[in-house]
Amino acid sequence: MAKIHIVFYSMFGHIHQMAEAVAEGARSVAGSEVQLFQVPELVPDAALERTGAKKLRASFANIPIIEPAQLVEADAIIFGTPTRFGNMCAQMRNFLDRTGQIWAQGSLIGKVGSVFASTGTQHGGQETTITSFHATLLHHGMIIVGVPYSEQGLTVMTEITGGTPYGATTLAGADGSRQPSENELKIARFQGKHVAEITTRLVR
Ligand SMILES: Cc1cc2nc3c(=O)[nH]c(=O)nc-3n(C[C@H](O)[C@H](O)[C@H](O)COP(=O)(O)O)c2cc1C
Numbered sequence: 007m008a009k010i011h012i013v014f015y016s017m018f019g020h021i022h023q024m025a026e027a028v029a030e031g032a033r034s035v036a037g038s039e040v041q042l043f044q045v046p047e048l049v050p051d052a053a054l055e056r057t058g059a060k061k062l063r064a065s066f067a068n069i070p071i072i073e074p075a076q077l078v079e080a081d082a083i084i085f086g087t088p089t090r091f092g093n094m095c096a097q098m099r100n101f102l103d104r105t106g107q108i109w110a111q112g113s114l115i116g117k118v119g120s121v122f123a124s125t126g127t128q129h130g131g132q133e134t135t136i137t138s139f140h141a142t143l144l145h146h147g148m149i150i151v152g153v154p155y156s157e158q159g160l161t162v163m164t165e166i167t168g169g170t171p172y173g174a175t176t177l178a179g180a181d182g183s184r185q186p187s188e189n190e191l192k193i194a195r196f197q198g199k200h201v202a203e204i205t206t207r208l209v210r
Pocket residue numbers: 015016017018019020021022088089090091092093124125126127128129130131178182
């Protein structure tokens with residue numbers, strides 16, 4: 007079996023929806039075993055309450071919180087993060103900064119790594135969030151997988167859409183009201199499937 011961990015943070019639910027789509031795509035590949043995980047929250051409860059995030063996050067609170075050591079069990083790790091000032095969010099950064107021991111032991115070397123993201127605005131840093139995330143994965147010795155253009159959704163020009171060759175993306179809108187589109191979810195499913203297909207070949 008190829009073990010695929012999907013590890014995400016989501017404040018308002020967009021990345022959670024994308025994570026479920028990535029999982030669906032990965033599960034469609036025979037021989038893959040897919041698990042969803044969240045990284046720990048860092049924002050105080052009062053602030054989450056004020057922004058409405060607390061209620062939204064409650065709808066996926068059943069997804070377990072991951073410990074850094076659990077990354078080692080996976081053959082592939084697909085990370086999902088909302089953009090913060092063109093970079094990954096602090097919750098994800100903090101989680102990755104807790105992987106020092108794993109890094110020192112070289113425990114992720116040769117595993118597949120892949121990233122998907124969400125921004126508020128069209129040009130607010132989808133690519134920078136994913137490609138800057140890749141640096142951490144490379145330090146860990148991971149093999150980076152993105153989304154090739156065989157996924158035709160990347161070329162859609164008839165609507166506003168996320169989706170990059172670096173990884174699936176969605177646009178939340180400046181007020182967070184836009185939800186992932188069918189095209190964005192399709193690209194996310196493709197990413198999950200693509201990672202799972204490559205990983206099953208690697209672990210054979
Ligand atoms: C502190 C902060 C910084 C943000 N920075 C950006 C940014 O640089 N570019 C952008 O387009 N959106 C930015 N956003 C919007 C988030 O990316 C958006 O809320 C997120 O993608 C929604 O995903 P989620 O529902 O999974 O949390 C920012 C939001 C916050 C709270």
